[in-house]
Amino acid sequence: MSNVIALPRVLRIGAGALNDLSVLLTDLGCRRPLIVTDEFLTSTGAVARLGQSLAAAGIEFSVFDRVVPDPTTDSLRPAVDMARADGCDAVVGFGGGSSLDTAKAVALLATTDRPMRDFKAPTTTDQPLLPLVAIPTTAGSGSEATRFTVITDSETGEKMLCPGLAFLPTAAIIDYTLTMSMPPRLTADTGIDALTHAVEAYVSVKANPFSDGFALTAISTIASCLRSVYRDGSDEQAREQMMLAATQAGIAFSNSSVALVHGMSRPLGAHFHVSHGLSNAMLFPAVAEFSLPGARSRYADCARAYGVADDGVSDEVAGERFVDELRRLNHDLAVPSPRTLGVDAERWSALLPTMAEQALASGSPQNNPVVPTADEICEIYRRIY
Structure with a gap:
């Protein structure tokens, strides 16, 4: 095909x-x-x-x-x-x-x-x-x-x-x-957004050899630059590399697809006005953990491109290391939870069925290595709150 x-x-x-x-x-x-x-x-x-x-x-x-x-x-x-x-x-x-x-x-x-x-x-x-x-x-x-x-x-x-x-x-x-003038919060949110694009393009069921190359290159570049440019926005070399990686990740997912993170992210923006990059960051570790069983070798490739595993590590261990690194990245870049951002708990709970329905309707979750049910989407939303 x-x-x-x-x-x-x-x-x-x-x-x-x-x-x-x-x-x-x-x-x-x-x-x-x-x-x-x-x-x-x-x-x-x-x-x-x-x-x-x-x-x-x-x-x-x-x-x-x-x-x-x-x-x-x-x-x-x-x-x-x-x-x-x-x-x-x-x-x-x-x-x-x-x-x-x-x-x-x-x-x-x-x-x-x-x-x-x-x-x-x-x-x-x-x-x-x-x-x-x-x-x-x-x-x-x-x-x-x-x-x-x-x-x-x-x-x-x-x-x-x-x-x-x-x-x-x-x-x-x-x-x-x-x-060059981007503040740290925007640098972090947009940087994790680009990483999400690259990883989802690679683990998507629509991944292909053309998109794979761009995705893995972007993952490797972002791993080497994102923390640096978050700490020091004047780092011109890191800014240049992040800009190029964001475009490469865009090419990757445009010619593959995004998946569950993006499907679940859009309702957060619509209902709670959370920026797209930040909502992706909130969801990314939990969705990766949920999706890992459906694409262990692919997540392992992401871990190796990122630099948290080498060829001597099994795919299972490498994939788990990658999920752990996504959690550390969120911590290091001060990504808040919906609760710490001030999202009301009752409204969050009340909207879970609607958000799950909208996430599925977007079509993106169908490209995920593990296609979730509405109940599983609600559970992920509960976990990240």
């Missing part, structure tokens, strides 16, 4: 790559982009600097800077309206995962009158859309290289996974200097 591999047409990688945006847009034949970003990046002057480089190249542009964390269908509408009113012929997503998710959705919705819920999984959308350039400012989501976006339905509260080639950026700019 063949595997369908899809990548952005162009990746520009390295310090100063942001300066290549005007050349990239010109090469794509785009002269009127909409920059989709957030108010923070506007306040820092980053958007103005980006705009100056475009203006100097004679490229007109519009700016939508009202991206919200965990974007909703309501939050998309003003951006879509701006893209249409200003005659934009491309979308540039500039920011973290929420900005890139918003940009992907806007690039599609600007070409159709259909609602976003029409594009949620299990529907796969491969139709053409406005050219999309992704510029991540965090090292985690990997969204710059994936064929997915995640948007919350404002009416139902459902956090919708929307897959398909329509959401794969046409091009991406990977400039690690944009991550």
Whole structure:
């Protein structure tokens, strides 16, 4: 059976790559982009600097800077309206995962009158859309290289996974200097997010030789850099390696799949507004322990790539060491539990059946080495609380 591999047409990688945006847009034949970003990046002057480089190249542009964390269908509408009113012929997503998710959705919705819920999984959308350039400012989501976006339905509260080639950026700019000012908490959460992507891509039932190579390389790189960059955000070499690893992990899971962690993570964001990376981190050790019996050799490979086991250790021991290391990593990076984060215990318990149902409905748990029941998902939620 063949595997369908899809990548952005162009990746520009390295310090100063942001300066290549005007050349990239010109090469794509785009002269009127909409920059989709957030108010923070506007306040820092980053958007103005980006705009100056475009203006100097004679490229007109519009700016939508009202991206919200965990974007909703309501939050998309003003951006879509701006893209249409200003005659934009491309979308540039500039920011973290929420900005890139918003940009992907806007690039599609600007070409159709259909609602976003029409594009949620299990529907796969491969139709053409406005050219999309992704510029991540965090090292985690990997969204710059994936064929997915995640948007919350404002009416139902459902956090919708929307897959398909329509959401794969046409091009991406990977400039690690944009991550140098990330605070420790964001560094930790996005870093564990990238690790989760790589591990889930590797243990997924949809894993393949192409995605495996990217996943294992990302695991090894993150293991060597994440604690360092959490302790010292000015470590430029570690920042560069983490940025590259996040993109590699994104390529891996985009061409394999994510699994149970992500299926269970999305309801946490929808109901409790826990950031995606943090909710993944909360779940990762418990889900890995649950999934280990279904993929011992694969988790052992992850342990060896990570550096907590060698070839002389049995797969069973190596896999257990990896789960133990995920717990240590959470401790060292001060990952809170839902309880310590302030999530109400009664509301948590009351929502367990709904969250389990939504996790299963996303389709991601079906890619897990051990496919859980709703009751088993509820039990994992209880354990991490």
